Amino acid sequence: MDIKILETKEINIEDIIRLYKANEWSSAEKPDLLYKALLNSETLITAWDDTKLVGLGNAISDGYLTVYYPHLLVLPEYQGKGIGKMICDKMQKKYSHFHMQMLTADGKSIDFYKKNGFERAGKTEPMWIYQGNEH
Numbered sequence: 453m454d455i456k457i458l459e460t461k462e463i464n465i466e467d468i469i470r471l472y473k474a475n476e477w478s479s480a481e482k483p484d485l486l487y488k489a490l491l492n493s494e495t496l497i498t499a500w501d502d503t504k505l506v507g508l509g510n511a512i513s514d515g516y517l518t519v520y521y522p523h524l525l526v527l528p529e530y531q532g533k534g535i536g537k538m539i540c541d542k543m544q545k546k547y548s549h550f551h552m553q554m555l556t557a558d559g560k561s562i563d564f565y566k567k568n569g570f571e572r573a574g575k576t577e578p579m580w581i582y583q584g585n586e587h
Contacts, residue, residue, distance in 0.1 A: 456500045457538050459546075461491050463498055467505035475525045478584035490523075497527065497542050501533045506530045509539040511547065519547045521555040540568045556580075 465487045472480035479486045490496055490510055499507035507526035513519040521543060526535045547553050556578045557565045 453500060453533065455506065455533075455538065457536055457542055458500065459495060459542070460498060461496050463490075463496070463505065463508075468508070471505055471508065471525055471527060477525065485576050493522075494519075495543065495546060497539045499530075499539055501530070507535045507539055507544055509525075509536075511543055513547070513550075517551040519543075519550050519553050521553070524555075524561075536564060537568060544569070562571050 465483055468487060468490065469483050472486065473568050479489075490508070493510035494515070495511040495515045497509045497511075498505060507530065508525075509521060509524040511519050511521055523535055524539060526539075544553065550565065553570075554573065555565065557570070
């Protein structure tokens with residue numbers, strides 16, 4: 453398997469929705485907004501198996517000190533093959549000089565992020581107003 457990791461916004465909405473639905477993310481129910489959100493991210497990293505989108509991650513940033521990684525998804529049949537790590541590594545390399553790289557991890561993703569250098573942020577508690585239902 454030859455997976456290519458690209459920093460590109462050349463991506464179509466159908467591929468994105470397929471990826472999000474396969475992972476049962478509720479944002480797939482808002483395809484136009486999801487597409488606009490991803491294209492407006494500071495960084496969008498995609499993973500491709502030939503012409504098939506198999507994963508993506510995005511970053512929102514102030515451009516200097518803080519970066520937030522809201523999404524990292526890999527098609528279920530491609531999970532466990534190091535694709536998420538490749539996306540994460542590309543992001544961490546790009547933002548390595550930033551004062552703070554942050555994300556919200558839940559469920560089975562907690563161990564993945566710990567393996568990739570993230571740790572609980574002191575005594576903080578994640579908080580949100582959320583319209584989804586998968587968490």
